Amino acid sequence: MNTNKMFGMKNKDGGCSEGAGLEFRPGGMLVQKRSSDSNQNSASVPTIKVRVKYGSSYHEVNISSQASFGDLKKMLAGQTGLHHQDQKIFYKDKERDSKSFLDYVGVKKGSKLVLIEDEISKERRSIESRKNSRMEQASKDIAAIRSEVDTSAKQVARVEMDINGGKKVLETAILKLTEHLMNQLIKLDGISADGDVKLQRKMQVTRVQKYIETLDMLKIKNSMMGINRDNNKFPTRHQHPQVFTGEMPIYNQDKPDQRDLPGTNSRPVLVTTKWETF
Known part of the structure; x- marks a missing residue:
């Protein structure tokens, strides 16, 4: 069946225009096409008020019907003090993914949702x-x-x-x-x-x-x-090995060797000579 005929969309020539303002969502649902144009008239997208239960408290939130659950979590973070990454939102007893859209799952004005803290995500x-x-x-x-x-x-x-x-x-x-x-x-x-x-x-x-x-x-x-x-130092004089530095005794040759005479007290005459070292 032609979807254009089903929705009764016609062009200027009286024919049906394909997909005008519509898009298919996951699961085959045909809904109004979302526009990324920042100049799109915001009045065309309705704002809804939903009630969210967190513990024993209820929080009312005004949000676009085409917003995602991730957007809703960020808005609830300011009211509950709970980080948006630590939140789990349930709608009709089923946890909803942050990337899922409110209108896609049927959230409308006055819908009730439940918020709990995700302990695993928090840890x-x-x-x-x-x-x-x-x-x-x-x-x-x-x-x-x-x-x-x-x-x-x-x-x-x-x-x-x-x-x-x-x-x-x-x-x-x-x-x-x-x-x-x-x-x-x-x-x-x-x-x-x-x-x-x-x-x-x-x-x-x-x-x-x-x-x-x-x-x-x-x-x-x-x-x-x-x-x-x-x-590398040059050796000094006192560092050279000395050939002879002692004294040599020389005895008087004209007299008998007094060393052999018993009882004599005279000492031999000594003549010393210092040898120069070359």
């Missing part, structure tokens, strides 16, 4: 809220650590410049800087994160590890600097 949303809060705090913690690492990076660059330039740096300064970076690494390890925040943490861990490795190499190079300097 799920609460968990998601806590998770988002943790991620926000983790992001702030990582930002603070990143600032500390930026400062340490400048100090590492100065130490590297001094050592590569031949200037010896105090070992305690290198150890202190390494210890500070290790503490930042421990802080990063204690942060639990997901998604983009986890990626931020990984980037900072890589940075800190790189600076610690650089300091380890600089520490070795810095410690070898004093040894190389000592090895």
Whole structure:
């Protein structure tokens, strides 16, 4: 059967126009076509008043007959204080989906609906809220650590410049800087994160590890600097091995060897000669 003839819609020529102002809804119901034109005359869409029971209270809501149950939930959120995602609305003992339209299921002026709190949705949303809060705090913690690492990076660059330039740096300064970076690494390890925040943490861990490795190499190079300097020094006079530095006694050859005469108290005449070292 031609739907145009059934609804008696005719064009200027007296014929029937197809689908003029009508559309098919899910289930095959033919209803007035909805227009997305913002300039559509709102007076053509009736406003209805419905009663919604929530606990022991009743709430009256004025809403467009072509609104969705999701729209109704948002309006009830202000009156009940219940988040629209935590709401379940029943009409004729059946839960209605947020995307379903009021007029499609037969809601009209004076219709009664029941609202209850969705405990599962509420708990799920609460968990998601806590998770988002943790991620926000983790992001702030990582930002603070990143600032500390930026400062340490400048100090590492100065130490590297001094050592590569031949200037010896105090070992305690290198150890202190390494210890500070290790503490930042421990802080990063204690942060639990997901998604983009986890990626931020990984980037900072890589940075800190790189600076610690650089300091380890600089520490070795810095410690070898004093040894190389000592090895390059010219040996001093007192460092040369001495050929002979003692005194050589020379006895008078014109007299008998007094060392062999018994009872003599005279001591031999000694002549000393210092040998020059060449």
